[in-house]
Amino acid sequence: MLLRHTPLKIQDRKALSVNPAKTCQPIGAMYAALGIHGCLPHSHGSQGCCAYHRSTLTRHYKEPIMSGTSSFTEGASVFGGQANLLQAINNIFTIYEPDLIAVHTTCLSETIGDDVLQITRKARDDGKIPEGKHVIHASTPSYVGSHVTGFANMTKAMVNYFAESTGKKKNQINLIPGYVEPPDMEEIRRLAELMNLSTVMFPDTSGVLNGPQTGRYRMFPPGGVTIPELISTGDSMGTIAMGEYASGDAARVLDTKCKVPCKILDLPIGLQATDRYIDALRKQAGTEVPAQINFERGQLLDIITDMQAWFYGKKVALAGDPDQMIALSEFLVAIDMWPVYVVTGTPGKIFEKRINEITKNSPYPVKVKAGGDLFLLHQWIKNESVDLLIANTYGKYMARDSDIPFIRYGFPILDRIGHSYFPSVGYRGGMRLLEKILDAILDRKDRDSPEESFELVM
Amino acid sequence: MENLKILKERKDQIYQKGSESFEMSCEKNSLAGSISQRACVFCGSRVVLYPIADALHLIHGPIGCAAYTWDIRGALSSGPQLHRFSFSTDLSESDIIFGGEKKLYAALDELIDIHKPKAAFVYATCIIGIIGDDIDAVCRKVSQEKGIPVIAVHSEGFKGTKKDGYAAACNALALLVGQGEISKIGPLSLNIMGEFNIAGEAWSIKEYYQKMGLEVVSIFTGDGRIHDIKKSHGASLNVVQCSGSMLTLANHMEEKYGIPYIRVSYFGIEDMSKALYDVADFFNEDPSVMNRAKEIVKQEINAIYPQLKKYKKALEGRRAAIYVGGAFKAFSMIKALRSIGMSVVLAGSQTGKQEDYECLRDMCDDGTIIVDDANPLELSKYCLEKKVDLFVGGVKERPMAYKLGIGFCDHNHERKISLAGYDGMLNFAREVYSSVKSPVWDLMP
Numbered sequence: 001m002l003l004r005h006t007p008l009k010i011q012d013r014k015a016l017s018v019n020p021a022k023t024c025q026p027i028g029a030m031y032a033a034l035g036i037h038g039c040l041p042h043s044h045g046s047q048g049c050c051a052y053h054r055s056t057l058t059r060h061y062k063e064p065i066m067s068g069t070s071s072f073t074e075g076a077s078v079f080g081g082q083a084n085l086l087q088a089i090n091n092i093f094t095i096y097e098p099d100l101i102a103v104h105t106t107c108l109s110e111t112i113g114d115d116v117l118q119i120t121r122k123a124r125d126d127g128k129i130p131e132g133k134h135v136i137h138a139s140t141p142s143y144v145g146s147h148v149t150g151f152a153n154m155t156k157a158m159v160n161y162f163a164e165s166t167g168k169k170k171n172q173i174n175l176i177p178g179y180v181e182p183p184d185m186e187e188i189r190r191l192a193e194l195m196n197l198s199t200v201m202f203p204d205t206s207g208v209l210n211g212p213q214t215g216r217y218r219m220f221p222p223g224g225v226t227i228p229e230l231i232s233t234g235d236s237m238g239t240i241a242m243g244e245y246a247s248g249d250a251a252r253v254l255d256t257k258c259k260v261p262c263k264i265l266d267l268p269i270g271l272q273a274t275d276r277y278i279d280a281l282r283k284q285a286g287t288e289v290p291a292q293i294n295f296e297r298g299q300l301l302d303i304i305t306d307m308q309a310w311f312y313g314k315k316v317a318l319a320g321d322p323d324q325m326i327a328l329s330e331f332l333v334a335i336d337m338w339p340v341y342v343v344t345g346t347p348g349k350i351f352e353k354r355i356n357e358i359t360k361n362s363p364y365p366v367k368v369k370a371g372g373d374l375f376l377l378h379q380w381i382k383n384e385s386v387d388l389l390i391a392n393t394y395g396k397y398m399a400r401d402s403d404i405p406f407i408r409y410g411f412p413i414l415d416r417i418g419h420s421y422f423p424s425v426g427y428r429g430g431m432r433l434l435e436k437i438l439d440a441i442l443d444r445k446d447r448d449s450p451e452e453s454f455e456l457v458m
Numbered sequence: 459m460e461n462l463k464i465l466k467e468r469k470d471q472i473y474q475k476g477s478e479s480f481e482m483s484c485e486k487n488s489l490a491g492s493i494s495q496r497a498c499v500f501c502g503s504r505v506v507l508y509p510i511a512d513a514l515h516l517i518h519g520p521i522g523c524a525a526y527t528w529d530i531r532g533a534l535s536s537g538p539q540l541h542r543f544s545f546s547t548d549l550s551e552s553d554i555i556f557g558g559e560k561k562l563y564a565a566l567d568e569l570i571d572i573h574k575p576k577a578a579f580v581y582a583t584c585i586i587g588i589i590g591d592d593i594d595a596v597c598r599k600v601s602q603e604k605g606i607p608v609i610a611v612h613s614e615g616f617k618g619t620k621k622d623g624y625a626a627a628c629n630a631l632a633l634l635v636g637q638g639e640i641s642k643i644g645p646l647s648l649n650i651m652g653e654f655n656i657a658g659e660a661w662s663i664k665e666y667y668q669k670m671g672l673e674v675v676s677i678f679t680g681d682g683r684i685h686d687i688k689k690s691h692g693a694s695l696n697v698v699q700c701s702g703s704m705l706t707l708a709n710h711m712e713e714k715y716g717i718p719y720i721r722v723s724y725f726g727i728e729d730m731s732k733a734l735y736d737v738a739d740f741f742n743e744d745p746s747v748m749n750r751a752k753e754i755v756k757q758e759i760n761a762i763y764p765q766l767k768k769y770k771k772a773l774e775g776r777r778a779a780i781y782v783g784g785a786f787k788a789f790s791m792i793k794a795l796r797s798i799g800m801s802v803v804l805a806g807s808q809t810g811k812q813e814d815y816e817c818l819r820d821m822c823d824d825g826t827i828i829v830d831d832a833n834p835l836e837l838s839k840y841c842l843e844k845k846v847d848l849f850v851g852g853v854k855e856r857p858m859a860y861k862l863g864i865g866f867c868d869h870n871h872e873r874k875i876s877l878a879g880y881d882g883m884l885n886f887a888r889e890v891y892s893s894v895k896s897p898v899w900d901l902m903p
Contacts, residue, residue: 074616
């Protein structure tokens with residue numbers, strides 16, 4: 001009944017967003033920055049932004065999230081935030097001793113026109129940045145794009161600030177994993193290492209936001225890409241970037257800046273997208289695909305074969321980030337399920353085109369919307385229901401209201417664990433997704449079966 | 459961690475009782491770069507008004523402010539759930555350049571037609587203060603057209619601290635108070651203020667008052683309704699909890715309508731009982747109110763005492779750290795923890811006042827660390843130094859406490875069980891016990 005306020009009638013809304021399927025740039029920038037070892041993210045804006053991002057990331061990862069803030073006051077908003085940022089840089093290096101500070105802007109500091117690059121130069125000139133330490137920045141106005149854009153901008157900043165070409169190539173490749181979870185990054189690297197490739201992955205939040213309980217609190221956990229590694233990306237043989245929205249810009253800038261050729265792929269979610277990733281790795285490595293990877297692929301294919309009857313013809317509603325939605329839709333089509341409603345909050349033209357291509361043979365009409373929201377998705381569902389909903393935790397309202405099986409996937413997940421530890425990319429990640437899909441569908445069948453057809457073997 | 463340096467500018471915001479002269483430097487802006495646990499003005503307004511369930515809450519700004527505050531606070535409603543929706547004007551670049559007033563107008567027009575709320579609150583975020591939208595004018599216009607109160611909440615994030623946000627929310631509420639019909643309200647009546655019905659807490663408090671024979675006219679703002687707020691000036695007394703958030707409104711109602719207020723806390727047996735007695739005392743012209751209050755206190759304490767004693771025995775001598783939003787809550791917490799055998803060795807708040815800290819100092823034992831606007835590393839440092847067994851705080855403190863191997867109790871908006879009143883005290887004791895005595899601590903490396 002929670003969503004009884006959602007009306008059936010769908011009106012064209014231009015002026016507002018209801019129950020968003022996105023959030024703002026700075027939190028994505030903060031998440032990306034946490035993927036650099038020894039980095040303290042810094043929010044150049046009001047205190048609230050930083051508190052909200054830290055709280056949201058804390059709820060999602062159940063880990064302490066540290067970030068500085070320029071703590072804007074009324075004065076700073078009139079005279080500019082330079083004094084605040086200089087003081088913050090000084091304080092942070094004095095007390096927390098990070099290797100670097102990654103500053104991102106906010107709607108406030110962008111609108112008043114603070115020039116963060118100039119301010120950080122001044123900090124350097126004034127001796128506020130100790131020898132060997134760094135301050136980088138990304139411009140992340142909250143009124144442009146979404147959290148995914150912020151992630152992409154901070155990832156691009158890593159290239160802008162650090163990547164250097166010495167003229168001597170190193171026998172390594174760059175992996176830009178996209179806005180995925182720590183275990184996804186781990187899995188992306190593991191697959192590359194199985195191909196005997198030496199890699200630099202950035203950002204890399206594995207080991208930072210899914211670390212073990214050690215009984216000790218470390219402000220800067222062991223994980224994350226290091227600064228020397230980031231510098232060396234300019235000498236790599238090539239770059240494999242995953243997800244056009246989250247990783248495309250960084251890959252292209254690296255190509256332009258240091259002449260490191262790049263291949264931009266979909267996120268390796270599901271069989272075919274992982275195949276393309278493995279193929280790209282194979283070309284880089286110039287070797288055969290090892291037996292282990294073929295084995296995992298075979299296992300994934302085996303589950304699809306065994307359980308095909310349960311997948312067939314199921315209609316799915318999806319909401320999430322664009323790179324994920326594109327790859328996931330392809331996977332669903334491959335296993336004979338049908339994405340019928342696909343929504344991302346992130347604006348961008350390619351999205352709708354890609355989803356329409358992927359679903360072009362669908363027996364059902366497919367509704368797709370970039371820059372949409374969960375209110376719209378719920379209206380679609382209320383008008384014609386689906387067999388499965390895949391969305392972040394906020395999807396649970398719709399699932400309850402319309403009584404549909406639900407899988408939590410995306411950001412944020414505030415009421416379950418798992419996303420911090422188990423990947424959804426690669427063949428193994430595909431197996432995990434299938435397990436979740438089948439659990440949801442079969443649990444529902446068990447729940448709804450009358451006694452006489454409540455079956456033991458399924 | 460124990461050897462952590464304290465920033466020199468922060469030194470006069472941290473005291474150890476007994477060892478030094480005490481003059482807390484508080485109520486000042488956070489030090490840039492210090493990793494404050496504080497939030498912003500908008501956050502203050504949002505949490506105070508949020509529980510009003512039949513109002514439309516429209517956040518005017520880019521999407522983030524709406525996204526991060528979407529249904530994260532478990533303020534329960536017994537009826538409409540409209541407050542749990544997230545409405546945002548979702549401003550984009552062109553709106554920043556050309557202004558967002560048209561968009562705001564269109565959004566209000568559309569939303570009020572669809573959802574038919576009893577009132578609408580429009581929250582100004584940082585950016586509105588910079589681009590200069592005249593949201594008051596838009597609100598006035600829509601209010602006239604739609605015939606419901608449409609109220610601008612001036613909560614631009616950078617214009618102070620969370621406390622200024624509370625004040626902005628109170629100013630918004632003050633526009634509603636006085637608009638309703640009060641002829642049917644009797645003299646034995648009160649408003650519950652500063653109670654947000656997290657985990658249904660306002661419901662138990664309301665029940666106590668009703669059992670005492672008192673009429674609860676309005677709750678600010680737990681399970682709140684516009685209709686009740688409008689007639690709240692008909693009550694004889696305002697009973698104010700969480701004084702930081704509602705004092706502005708209580709003062710306003712005293713000045714304008716001559717309604718006196720008393721400050722109470724519903725946390726812990728001692729303060730909960732005192733609240734009922736103080737309220738009964740106010741209505742002493744009718745002695746039956748006090749008699750019933752005494753009866754409630756007796757019954758309720760008898761009901762929980764045996765179990766509470768069991769927890770006390772298990773927790774005797776354990777040490778706690780508390781870090782809360784407003785300092786007032788800390789006073790009750792110290793007493794409540796004492797009542798289950800625990801001592802407080804670290805006490806802090808995000809936004810305490812000078813007199814709050816003096817009161818805190820008087821309550822605390824020698825050696826207790828008292829801190830204003832602490833950062834997480836300071837909190838960690840003193841937790842380790844003081845060998846803390848339990849941390850009472852909010853969302854950002856929980857994983858830090860766990861990482862240090864310390865038990866945790868959420869006394870902020872993520873609590874899922876009522877911690878107010880007598881049952882709440884038992885719940886609190888159970889939660890503290892389960893975390894402090896959890897077998898997981900024996901598994902730590």
